[in-house]
Amino acid sequence: MGLLVVGSIAFDSVKTPFGEAEEVLGGSATYFSVSASYFTDVSLVAVVGEDFPEKHINFLKMRNIDTKGLERKKGRTFRWKGQYGYDLNEAHTLNTELNVFEHFKPQLPEEYKEAEVVFLANIDPDLQRDVLEQVKNPKIVAADTMNFWIEGKKDSLLKTLKMVDILIINDGEARQLAGEPNLIKAARQILSYGPKTLIIKRGEYGVLMFNGRSIFSAPAYPLENVFDPTGAGDTFAGGFMGYLANTMDFSEPAMRRATVMGSVMASFNVEDFSLNKIRHLEYHEIESRYREFKRLSHFEDI
């Protein structure tokens, strides 16, 4: 069976220099699953409150996402409020309401325990391990994290990293996690914590992938109109892991293609608020943008 993800489902309120959106569908698990759903079957583990409308769940189901692991609990759904300046690379959090997410204790449905590919979105590293320990025999495990856990739960995070094959974080997080400003040195340090592959997202500057033997630099798609970068990282991870789960090829060339596929999905996502742009893509649009990434970065040997 396919790709298991655990993470958040949220209502986001976002302000960018180009507009704002109030209480729209968001959350790491949401962006991840919708993005991955273009490539593989996704099993979702998350929690929502009583206020979460059925239409959103129906949308996930319509994208063929298995929602058996989606708990509905008494209380309100997780809420995040953030703002971006003209430098769209960094979100400024204005408010976080954990609500039902505060006491989230994910229990995997029986069949989820057979998952071969697992993505631990950015949640408490204790929870990441709780989930992972319920999966019987995962073939490949990837994780995300953030400054909050790097500062507040480093020991637990390091325990999780020992169990993870691929870590997917941004450049600021990589520097902070390694305590090293140079990204190449930081990458070497982080690979010594356990992961065999480190993917560093650099927003409008693309993505670097390190595996200890080589470095891959994927460009970002040059966009004239970036409306809202919220969820770009999780959408990247969804495209990346979805592509890998689809092919079950974890060779370096496959990981490179997956990195570009993640970048393709993220490039769509930032073109509109919430998941508006990635709700209804046609697969040929995805293939066509992949080819644009190829044209963008291709040059001949001398």
Add this chain to the structure above:
Amino acid sequence: MGLLVVGSIAFDSVKTPFGEAEEVLGGSATYFSVSASYFTDVSLVAVVGEDFPEKHINFLKMRNIDTKGLERKKGRTFRWKGQYGYDLNEAHTLNTELNVFEHFKPQLPEEYKEAEVVFLANIDPDLQRDVLEQVKNPKIVAADTMNFWIEGKKDSLLKTLKMVDILIINDGEARQLAGEPNLIKAARQILSYGPKTLIIKRGEYGVLMFNGRSIFSAPAYPLENVFDPTGAGDTFAGGFMGYLANTMDFSEPAMRRATVMGSVMASFNVEDFSLNKIRHLEYHEIESRYREFKRLSHFEDI
């Protein structure tokens, strides 16, 4: 005949988080010509003072750079003093002494007027046109500029841009010149000023090339030890223009290869202070790093 460059020769005093250098050889024309000299014959137009040691001129000659256009004038050589923080992308100028550069009025030796490829390094746009008007029939002209001329001599700069095929500037300069924060929109604006090709240097994030039909994104070489970014832009331009002058192929694939070649040369240059690293490269080192750029950015079609 080959590649003509007009620009500055300077003594630089530079401080970076990794060390400092006092009164070392620098200047846009110096970095440019030495970098280009690995690919083609270079004719140098510049001015130095009485204090400029013969050994530096001998070094340029040894690199096969034609110094007939190098004037020696009464007074002191141009001096620049600058500093970089941990973000090595931006230089903070501490002091500039124009000295003999202040009344520089370049007169081309007769044979220089036959130049087919011309690079106007970052000098007063009036001077850039003065030089260009002395060249009889240039086939391709590239130029650099900086915030000082964008702010203080925009009209003159726009006149120069009408005569230029390729503009090579950094991202901050591109945004300032176009008055537009989005680089794609800024590029379109700048191409409307005259240049057919715009190259935007983004320091550790690589280079973008725009020609109105397509965009090329070249990666930067991930370096563990960047000692001194001084001259990286001119070294890039030297590799780029030197490669073009060598092949006289100005097709898009050739311009892409030239962009990578410029990036290769710049990646060497930042590994040491002054021109120390690019003084004595072997051509096979250059080819080998070009292949590393290829490996760094290669991915397959899906």
